[in-house]
Amino acid sequence: MVHRCCSKQKIKRGLWSPEEDDKLLKYVTTHGHKSWSSVPKFAGLQRCGKSCRLRWINYLRPDLKRGSFTDEEEQIIIDVHRILGNRWAQIAKHLPGRTDNEVKNFWNSCIKKKLISQGLDPQTHNLLSSHRRSSTCTTISTTNQYSNSIFFMSSQIPNSPMQTRQTLSSLPKAQTNTFQTPPTIIPSQSQTPNILPYELSDLPCEPSFENPSNICSSSYMNPSKVRFSNNENNNIWVSSIDAEDLRVQPLEEEGLESQVQVEKDKTYEKGIDHEIKEAGKGNLETNGYLESSNFDFGLLESLLSSDLMFHDLNYMDELAWNF
DNA sequence: AAGGAAGCCAACCGCCAATTG
DNA sequence: CCAATTGGCGGTTGGCTTCCT
Numbered sequence: 001m002v003h004r005c006c007s008k009q010k011i012k013r014g015l016w017s018p019e020e021d022d023k024l025l026k027y028v029t030t031h032g033h034k035s036w037s038s039v040p041k042f043a044g045l046q047r048c049g050k051s052c053r054l055r056w057i058n059y060l061r062p063d064l065k066r067g068s069f070t071d072e073e074e075q076i077i078i079d080v081h082r083i084l085g086n087r088w089a090q091i092a093k094h095l096p097g098r099t100d101n102e103v104k105n106f107w108n109s110c111i112k113k114k115l116i117s118q119g120l121d122p123q124t125h126n127l128l129s130s131h132r133r134s135s136t137c138t139t140i141s142t143t144n145q146y147s148n149s150i151f152f153m154s155s156q157i158p159n160s161p162m163q164t165r166q167t168l169s170s171l172p173k174a175q176t177n178t179f180q181t182p183p184t185i186i187p188s189q190s191q192t193p194n195i196l197p198y199e200l201s202d203l204p205c206e207p208s209f210e211n212p213s214n215i216c217s218s219s220y221m222n223p224s225k226v227r228f229s230n231n232e233n234n235n236i237w238v239s240s241i242d243a244e245d246l247r248v249q250p251l252e253e254e255g256l257e258s259q260v261q262v263e264k265d266k267t268y269e270k271g272i273d274h275e276i277k278e279a280g281k282g283n284l285e286t287n288g289y290l291e292s293s294n295f296d297f298g299l300l301e302s303l304l305s306s307d308l309m310f311h312d313l314n315y316m317d318e319l320a321w322n323f
Numbered sequence: 324a325a326g327g328a329a330g331c332c333a334a335c336c337g338c339c340a341a342t343t344g
Numbered sequence: 345c346c347a348a349t350t351g352g353c354g355g356t357t358g359g360c361t362t363c364c365t
Contacts, residue, residue: 015333015359037350053351054334089353100353105332 012046016055020045024052025060058099065097069106077103078111082125 012020027043033056036049045052069077073095080091088100088107095103112122121128 013335035350049350050352051334057352058333086354101333104354109331 011040011048011051013051016059020047021055021060024055028056028060029062058101063097064099069098069110073098074106074111077107078115078125081107081111085123 016024023043023045024039027039031042033039033053036053039045039049039052040047043052047055076094077091080094084090086104088104092098092100092103107122115122115125116128119128120126
């Protein structure tokens with residue numbers, strides 16, 4: 001079926017010729033593309049506007065990066081996909097110069113197979129059932145072998161004396177690591193009214209989120225640290241916990257809070273927050289991981305795009321932190 | 324060397340949401 | 345407010361290339 005915008009004109013289809021590319025490139029670089037539907041007419045192309053747009057975005061745009069994906073880009077795709085699922089446009093935003101189509105093709109042709117060969121479900125990033133049979137769900141070492149990230153959420157009110165057991169969930173990782181001995185994290189009483197004690201050995205294999213007013217992430221890529229974040233009525237604070245001394249270290253709550261808020265505001269300006277939330281919804285529906293939760297993908301995205309994560313630490317570590 | 328299979332990727336399709344008149 | 349149009353996105357297809365037998 002021909003798209004509505006194409007129905008009124010005689011349109012050419014299929015691969016673009018160098019001459020067509022030249023026409024489109026010249027027109028868009030000199031006149032821009034206020035309305036894609038009028039581009040083919042003014043550029044002298046027998047194509048529909050949609051086709052012109054696609055050709056520009058996927059091939060002619062001057063800021064496109066050429067060549068094969070780097071290992072770093074591949075890891076970013078895997079990490080972001082773990083959270084967003086098949087939101088290729090969103091994933092591509094984290095890879096400057098790459099298009100959603102490119103990311104999608106790379107995923108389908110390479111990454112998917114790689115994950116499957118590692119015994120991971122490319123959609124859920126969980127162990128495939130055939131691989132799960134031979135593994136034990138109750139030991140951290142088994143979970144570690146395939147995971148570098150954990151998430152948990154709780155309903156705990158900050159400063160509340162009430163403490164309930166955390167439910168941890170693991171999100172598998174497409175690479176192995178050498179972290180073997182999980183620390184038991186017992187926050188010091190004076191500093192940790194918001195953080196509940198839990199043991200990593202309590203990690204279940206199946207992800208489960210309960211009352212997600214708090215979000216916590218940890219990374220086995222960087223097992224010495226655990227980062228906690230909390231979002232209460234738009235007052236966001238982020239703190240990190242050093243698992244080696246097992247004490248929570250609030251990270252300059254005031255300053256960081258405002259910094260995060262600034263980043264969040266920026267994100268709102270771009271409308272990304274909403275997009276990520278929407279993306280999150282879709283992913284939840286698809287994967288069934290976070291059903292009935294209100295996981296804050298806005299916060300997630302603002303942290304993702306925040307200078308916070310790019311300045312101090314290795315990018316991949318930070319992705320793991322914030323996911 | 325030839326032919327079939329598999330892989331890759333550009334482009335299309337169809338749906339949806341936003342915009343416009 | 346509503347219908348038409350447009351832009352954007354994810355899924356899919358088909359043709360070209362590479363690999364294997």
